[in-house]
Amino acid sequence: MFKPGLPGIITQKEFNLGDFIMATMITEECINCGACEPECPNTAIYAGGAQYELNGKMFDALSNDLYYIVPEKCTECVGHFNQEQCAAVCPVDCCVPDPNRTETEDQLLEKAKKIHPEKPFAALSAENSRFRK
Ligand code: SF4
Numbered sequence: 001m002f003k004p005g006l007p008g009i010i011t012q013k014e015f016n017l018g019d020f021i022m023a024t025m026i027t028e029e030c031i032n033c034g035a036c037e038p039e040c041p042n043t044a045i046y047a048g049g050a051q052y053e054l055n056g057k058m059f060d061a062l063s064n065d066l067y068y069i070v071p072e073k074c075t076e077c078v079g080h081f082n083q084e085q086c087a088a089v090c091p092v093d094c095c096v097p098d099p100n101r102t103e104t105e106d107q108l109l110e111k112a113k114k115i116h117p118e119k120p121f122a123a124l125s126a127e128n129s130r131f132r133k
Pocket residue numbers: 023024039040041042043044045069073074075076077078084085086087095
C-alpha cells in the first residue's frame with residue numbers, strides 16, 4: 001500500500017522530486033519584466049507559456065501567464081552564488097522560497113552537480129551558498 005511521505009519512497013524518485021520539493025518560486029505579483037531569466041545559472045526560469053527543458057526533454061509550461069521556475073532545476077543558486085540571483089534583480093520581490101517545500105544545502109548542491117556534470121564545483125563557502133553567508 002502506498003504511504004505518502006515515506007522517505008524511502010520519495011528518495012527513490014531522484015530527479016523527479018520536483019513533485020515534492022521546491023526551492024524558489026515566483027508569485028502572482030510577477031510583472032513579466034523578464035529580468036530574472038538571464039540571471040539564473042541553471043536556466044530554471046522560463047517565460048509564461050514557453051516550454052521548458054529538463055534532462056534533454058521538453059515539457060509544457062508550468063504557467064501560461066507569468067514567468068515561472070522549474071523546481072527540478074532551481075538550486076537556490078547554491079554552488080554558484082551566495083544569493084538567489086532571480087530575487088536579487090526582481091523589481092517587485094516576487095521570487096521567494098516556498099515554505100512548504102524546502103531542501104537542504106546538500107540536496108541543492110547535488111542537484112546543481114546533476115544539472116552541470118561538467119562543472120567542477122568549489123567547496124561550499126560564503127561565496128557560493130546562501131546558507132553560509
Ligand atoms: Fe535560478 Fe537561483 Fe532563481 Fe533558483 S534561485 S531560479 S537557481 S536564479
